[in-house]
Amino acid sequence: MIRLFQRPLTGTSSSRTNRQLRINWALGALCVAWTGLLIGCNKSETTSTLGDWKRGSDLEGVARIGGVSFVIGNIAYIGTGVNSNGERLNDFWAYNAERNTWTQPAAMTIGAARAYGVGFAVGTKGYVGTGTNINGDRLNDFYEYDQTANTWKRIADFGGTGRYGAVAFSAANKGYVGCGNDGNYLKDFWSYNPTTAAWTKVASYGGSKRVGAVSFVINNVAYVGTGDNNGTSEGDWWAYDPAQDLWTAKNNFSVSDNATVARSNGVGFAVGNYGYITLGTVTDRIVWQYDPTADKWSSLGVFEGTARQYAIGFAINGKGYVTTGGTSSGARYDDVWIFDPTVAQDTENN
Template sequence: MIHLPFRFLSATDSQPQFVSPEPSLSPVTRKTKNQKRINWVLGVLSIGWAGLLVGCGGSTTVSVLGDWTVKSEFEGVGRSGASSFVLNNIAYMGTGVDASNQRLQDFWAYDPLKNAWTQKANYGGVARYSGVGFSAGSKGYIGTGINVNSDKLKDFWSYDPATNIWAKAADFGGTARYGTLAFTIGTKGYVGTGNDGNYLKDMWAYDPAVDAWTKVASYGGAKRIGAVAFVIDGKAYAGTGNNNGTAQRDWYVYDPTADTWTQKLDFLTDQAVQRSNGVGFAISGKGYLTLGDNTVVWQYDPTTDLWTTLGSFEGANRINAVGFAINGKGYVTTGSNGTNRFDDLWDFDPTVEQVL
């Protein structure tokens, strides 16, 4: 196997190099030196390729860390713009829009230990897509989005897995909207950004103990829809998305104790990972981002503030998919590509090699 780790550093990590000018050479001497250089380069390349072939036992197979495995496909209809949350190592997912542009209200649970889906009570609010979900305490919450009449929504509903019952929660503290981002830190859920007819960057915290929303510091970057977020060590990392037609590449961390957003390393130009409507999740202290504009998987290390590529998502590229993490693995399901609506489910293990 040939292992090809990719590591991209910011421009500030590169150092200028001084190149001394060559002395003036005669045409014959210059030609001779150039030919020697060419021969030397060809020799190095030959040795390198020979070493690769010997190391691979004659095989040119390449592998990188981060492997995807097909799991039991979602048992509802294929859809895009669904909402999800995780409680007690079970993923819950529902709502969305199908290939006929029908808004959906059905709701499902996925158990990774059984690799099986179970249908649950329909979502308590009206059918919708492009809403958002999070867990807080012992319950999950889904709200915002767009209904069958294309109205923007701000209602939220709580789901109790112990009783399989939905109950009306306090309406979202901001304006009715769609395309928001959400995350959970401690016992509170956080929702913000999105579009209410205009692009937004406000953020709100929901406390289930008092069933109330409180405005917190607005997202540190530009307004946007279709951003992603994941939580590592009690802080939320968020970015990407679309602002007035332009895909975003900035990246910020939110500290709920200080109620502040701090800018981190931007996606670099040569990384070309600006995107919107992708998926993100965290595993073992690192964040992962994929889909939206391409299938490349990016790993974020908050201790170094650097991004690394880990192969590619092995299913079809898509937008508005659902992503979550349970017990050391990430999962991606549903989403759309043109008129296609997906119902496949994949799991991602960052410790296993993917053969390319």
């Protein structure tokens, strides 16, 4: 209980009246504040924002980090990586997004089992390469997966040096691979043309050299950013136009004084006209949305699984997906999470 003490009023009638008015105003303001405090204490802490996650069917293969993915139609193919025993993997698993089910296609047995490679798809073919083998050798070999025949074949080796931690995407009917580490941090980029089965060097990444960047593609323009440059987490952001072979600087991935946004080994995917980034070498699970038209970043809820890095992200039919990954303490995950940016998320327990 609050007790308010008031001194006796002295002075002229006019001054007493003015002082009484000031005291009444102060008492009224205090009562309003106290009432608001009481209401606030009883109010639910639940908030809501767009961007909801739900659990999908767990990967049927072993939990892993450093795997790759590519999407053909409404099927995502996930494979390679390293398990909790440190073993490199060459298995692949196909996820049907419509049915939320897994099947096992042919493994990539013609190449070395690997981790920290890259994958992309062009048309009905998937492509996988680079990474490191069990001995830590940096690889530059590349393989093509034929969805119809369910077979793998070796194609021309990657045009650059063998490396791990590169970033890849497909745009304008070509695949693109760049950055990474071959013993040194890199920023070169190469395109693969399935028609000519050849690699061509293109403009180097617009930012600094790095490993562990993320990418997504919106309307045939690729957006690439974040990553690690000699121990420094990057937050810059660049757009690549394959028609002009040109990189353009965009607003840095830095949107809040209260959240760490620079990172490496995160995941990125595009849904509709927006791109999304989450996870990586950060402790938070905030999902960040990029609007290329406004060149603006904003937060959109939080990832509802466990924080992790070296996970896989992709998008199918208006939804984003995150699976696998792990922690620096050795945890490995095989869970699948489905992101719908049009549904409100209840953040009470996040």
